Structures are given as structure tokens and as C-alpha cells.
Amino acid sequence: MANETTQYKDILLKGIWSENPVAYQVLGICSALAVTVKMSTAIVMSLALTLVTAFSSMIISSMRNKIPSNIRIIAELAVIASMVIVTDEILKAFFYDISKQLSIFVGLIITNCIVLGRAEAFALANNPLKSFVDGIANGLGYSLVLISVAFIRELLGAGACLGYSIFPNAVYDAGYQNMGLMLLAPGAFFIIGLLVWLKNSLSESNK
């Protein structure tokens, strides 16, 4: 029993930190650039991706003995795409304002390599419960990076946090200016690069 618990803990830790999908597996970079201009979109995107990864991993894992190996990618994508479309429909019906903000990005979860990556690398070889935990762990790992990047970009680029202005007007009067670069894609590249460097040097020193 104790062995089981450590296994799950291991899966969680791997997904969130040591094999973080963005920083270590270098997956999902494109969406990390796109939705991190504001904290609010980053948080909803993280939530949506975590749920989609967890449930699609679970479903794919429960079918792993039936999925023919030569059409497995198509089968995985069919499951993922259906999950994403259903999520999108639910968002439109019950959280209309949020779904309007996310616009095309919910649909783009389908092409997020983390979902397919976890299905291929983990779900096909492990039982449904473990795959579910792995999906959650990788989703959280992605969220961690996404929300940190969004926090830095919104703070430096718009001087705000979750839409609330942080700096008093006196700071702007003294000559401070928001960094426009942070709102553009290159800003995200720099921050993600720096975060990956930071994460890897922290992991390095632990060894």
C-alpha cells in the first residue's frame, strides 16, 4: 500500500516539477506564448487543459488494450478533440464571458502537444487511475509555468495583476513606463527561457 502511495507521489512530483511539461519536456510552448498576456486567461486555460489532459488520459488508458497500434494516434486525437469540443460547449453555455475571453484558445487545446504527449508516453502503458493522476500532474506543471509567465508579463507589461493596477500613479509620474515588449510574443519567449534556465539550475543543484 505504501508502495502505491509513493508511486502516485512520484507521478505528481514528476509532472509538476522534475519533468515539467513546459520546462523539461518542452511541450505546449505555443499556447504558453498566446494566453499569458493576462493572468485571467492563463488561469482559465490552465484549468481547462488540466481537466482535458486528466480525463482524456484516463479514457485513453481504459481503452489501451483495445486501441489498434496502427491507428492509435487518430484514436487518441478523436478522444481528445471530442473532450475539448464538449468542454467548449459547456463553457459557452455556463461561463459565457470566460469563453468569450478565451475565444479560439479552447479549441487549440486539441493541438496542445502535452495532451497527446501524455496519452502517448504514459496513458498507453499505465492503468486509468495512474493516467488520471499523471494528467492532473502535468496539467498542474503546465499551470505553474503558465501562471508565473502571465504574472510577470501582466505586471511588467500592463502594470497590473488580474486586471487591477498595481503601481500608484506617482510611479508613472516619476517617469516609469510599462514595458510594451512584455505584451508581445517575444516577451513571453524571454520569460519562458529565463524560467526554464532557473528551473533547470535549481534541479541541477539538487542532484
Add this chain to the structure above:
Amino acid sequence: MSEKNYDKNSKKNVIQFALMLSVICSLLITGAASGLKDLQQENIKLDKKANILKAANLIKGNQKPPKDELLRLYQNHIKEVIVNQEGKPVEIQTDDVLNLYYYHTNNSIDGYILPISTKGLWGKIQGYLAFENDGQTVSGFSVFSHSETPGLGGEIENAWFRKNFKGKRILNSQNKFVSVGIAKGKVKNLPKNLQEHYVDGISGATLTGKYLSEGIKSTLTKYEPVSISFRQKKLKALEQ
């Protein structure tokens, strides 16, 4: 789990699996889409009304009041009208009529709201542009749906961008029609005589601004007869 002799890679099983999966997935999606359709339609209608009210400055900033409040405001202040190509009100909805909205307080018309529908960088931009009852001063602007990049072109739906439209004029000093547009960069860098026809652009979203300016211009040209009748002070009160 599966029986020992189940061969997942045999031709029969591959086809069977593919068929099963497609049927289940399509049922799931169809179910979700048609089951939630009513709720989604209602959300869209409500959002449209909210944006008409935003254009008329009856809702301030980015906030969205609760449903009842919103419907009450709409009921009391907005009247949907149909006019023909010459700007005369008509009763029947046909293909070549123009739709617009009057906003009013106690039956005296404060101004009118035109629906804007134009192409953007990635997709259609739909919104509303409101005018005061002098037929030439913009009183507000709102965006109801767009697919521009969030944080860049997507900023057109935010209050800071929209509020710049207020007070801009569509006539120049010779009273000729010139429309309003989105500047490339800041308005204060433009020549003095153009400043009242432009709003601040969004950095990183030059094309969105360009398309939106074109769309506004073509819509305003189409609705010019309505604006003219407002300029001539023909429309003051709602007919009962």
C-alpha cells in the same frame, strides 16, 4: 479486461474499433451541442443587448450588470427600428433594409446606434457605434464578437480603447462626411485637423485597426441618410 485471444490489430477489430469510436464521439459532441444550444443562444442574445447598452453609455466600463437589471435598461431605453435605403422608417423586414436602434429617455431620442459588422484580421468583428442626436458626434462604441488576438487586437473590446470614441466627429469643418478611424499610434501625433476623426491605435494590432476603420467607414456611408435626418433635426421624439 480483454480476453487472451483478442487481437487488437486484426483487420476486423481495427475497423470495428474505428467505427465504434467515431459513433460514440459524434454522439457525444452532437448531444452536447444540441442539448446546450438554448442556453448558449440566450447568452448570446443577452450579450448583444449588453453591448448595445454599452455603446449608448448606459453601461459603464467593462462591467456587466445582472440579467434583470440589463433587461430592464434595455426595455426602458432602447428601441429597435428598421429603415429603408433613404432612411425612412418601415415596418417590414426585407433584405435591403437597414437595422438600427434608438436610445431614448422618456420618449425623447438621445441618439442612435448602428450595428457594425466587418472583417478583422482573423475573423468577423461585430459591434455597435452610437451617435448623439446631432447626427455627427460619436457617443460610444462596443464590440460584441471578434476573433482578434487577445491582448493585442482583442483589446478593441476593452473600455480603455472604446472610451476614446466618445466625442469624435464624422463630419469635418466643412460639414463633409469623413468617418472616424483608428490611428496608427497615438492621436496626438496626427495633424490637428485630423485629431477629431481618429482614436488611439493599439500597438501590435495595426491591421485590426485598419480593417475596423474600413468597416466603420462603409457602414457609416450606408447609414448616412439616417445621420442626415438627425442632422436636420427631423427626429426628436419617438412616435407613439
